């Protein structure tokens with residue numbers, strides 16, 4: 436049996452009176468890749484954001500239920516949300532590097548955490564960029580603007596920036612959907628490398644990408660978790676008719 440990193444119990448989320456997530460229960464295994472799939476508007480991004488409390492930033496959101504990470508409900512009143520978001524990092528569809536140098540992007544989080552020694556920062560920056568598979572491309576231009584990088588490089592830089600604060604879990608919301616095929620396959624290879632060390636959850640509209648990159652897949656429809664299964668089972672022998680219709684392209 437795999438170790439469980441995140442356990443979701445009876446999670447319901449409303450935007451105002453609109454229920455966007457309905458009574459979700461799920462166990463996400465540690466150091467594996469879990470993919471979230473489903474048609475537009477089914478609640479994938481909303482659900483992803485509940486895992487590091489990014490929905491706290493949105494007005495009028497009401498959340499019931501529990502998200503247990505390492506045995507602790509992250510919705511407990513005494514949880515330090517800043518720490519939580521370090522531990523559960525997030526990568527977005529549109530890469531969002533700061534208008535700073537490559538180096539300063541990666542050093543940003545560690546500096547906020549109080550690390551100021553140059554050699555220590557150099558070490559973290561190099562290690563994170565290597566882990567994000569972009570070091571060779573940027574090592575000669577660490578002090579150039581991050582905005583001078585290509586789109587695919589910017590996305591890997593954002594991954595390096597997330598890794599630099601030493602997360603356990605990395606949430607990725609369609610991280611490659613704005614990228615060309617070569618950059619996309621670099622991100623997919625990177626996900627494969629990173630899962631040795633991190634628990635990764637990826638939202639994707641690309642069925643081939645879910646099949647290639649993930650160990651487990653969750654299919655959502657209209658705010659409900661329809662099916663959660665091993666990816667190979669989900670794509671070869673889904674338990675539910677709705678899943679089969681979606682992955683075979685009959686709707687969505």
Ligand SMILES: Nc1ncnc2c1ncn2[C@@H]1O[C@H](COP(=O)(O)OP(=O)(O)OP(=O)(O)O)[C@@H](O)[C@H]1O
Pocket residue numbers: 450455473474475476477478479480481482493
């Ligand atoms: N900030 C918000 N305020 C109010 N309603 C929202 C908000 N964000 C999302 N919703 C609604 O919640 C539902 C789920 O949206 P969500 O963005 O989670 O879907 P999604 O599965 O990620 O879709 P997509 O594949 O298009 O990204 C939708 O009905 C959406 O309109």
Ligand SMILES: [Mg+2]
Pocket residue numbers: 479480481608
């Ligand atoms: Mg979304």
